[in-house]
């Protein structure tokens with residue numbers, strides 16, 4: 001079987017690594033990929049948004065299955081385009097991907113199906129939004145409706161900050177049409193966790209729990225990033241919470257989407273916060289998390305392709321997925337300056353030495369090859385992932401590997417996994 005993976009981040013390198021283990025797979029392509037992916041797959045220089053060229057490539061190479069990493073091609077309708085041509089592809093259709101592509105849509109869905117989420121209102125007019133903010137007071141959260149590369153959510157501590165956020169989103173249109181509408185919602189204070197599930201539109205087959213670290217600095221300080229590290233499992237999710245998340249969130253979301261005529265297939269990701277022992281949805285994503293995919297897929301036993309076939313054939317209820325009991329931790333190594341501006345092209349040293357460590361995996365994100373050397377080529381550069389008999393061992397192994405790798409201007413958090421240790 002020939003497989004095409006779409007994307008170029010740490011999540012996609014992890015997918016390539018996992019899918020390459022399938023006995024069914026003979027060839028893997030990745031568009032556009034990165035320097036690490038190039039060691040395990042044939043990289044093809046096509047942008048994730050160039051759906052026409054991706055389709056032409058998949059047809060020419062007789063690709064049997066395409067797996068989509070990031071949200072943008074999903075919201076642009078890559079699944080619809082491929083399926084119309086009879087090609088197999090994993091991910092939700094354009095209509096179903098609205099669950100991530102429009103925060104207003106996701107909030108309305110949650111209201112309609114009683115899925116717990118922060119109280120909210122949706123606005124298309126700035127003046128109305130300002131009056132609402134003034135009436136509610138701060139803290140309050142302002143969210144651009146559409147995709148904004150993780151920058152469209154502004155938790156405001158004061159009314160002025162919230163109004164400023166509105167200006168950035170709706171008046172200055174910092175995120176373009178994504179700011180035509182805003183969601184304004186209640187500020188929820190709690191520990192966050194990620195909950196992902198495979199679904200064929202009917203059966204919800206959950207992955208283990210995980211937790212991301214969104215802010216750039218230790219102690220969850222500073223601006224949000226795409227994610228500076230992740231671990232699985234997340235002990236904040238007790239068995240009781242796990243049951244609540246399945247019964248009150250994941251199953252109603254998948255059923256609700258089907259009821260709305262937007263059958264949801266692929267991976268559904270709920271970003272949660274836990275308040276007084278109850279889960280609330282902060283957002284839904286239409287794909288795997290990055291960096292959550294790194295700890296989750298390193299824990300997954302068995303064949304990823306069999307899960308894909310279960311999704312495509314509507315028989316996910318018959319697919320049993322086993323998971324390694326051992327915790328897994330991913331520390332993201334980034335370029336200094338990220339999530340703002342940063343330099344590229346710095347030679348990465350120490351990769352071989354780090355890879356010699358047992359149960360350590362190095363997933364590439366922003367890397368490229370220049371003059372036969374691996375160099376930095378993005379904000380998030382590597383996802384250094386390790387498994388251990390317990391979370392403590394997994395953390396120390398991950399940092400042992402991190403300590404062997406360096407480049408000019410490397411930055412990473414030192415406290416990834418720290419929250420899990422509180423439960424030990």
Ligand code: AMP
Pocket residue numbers: 118141150153155185186187188189192214224271282283
């Ligand atoms: P989202 O993309 O909606 O998950 O938001 C990104 C981040 O903003 C989340 O991971 C939270 O840290 C924060 N956030 C989003 N919604 C809220 C909320 N209602 N209350 C507090 N923080 C929030």
Ligand code: GLY
Pocket residue numbers: 212226227285288289290291292
């Ligand atoms: N790690 C957060 C995300 O993938 O959206």
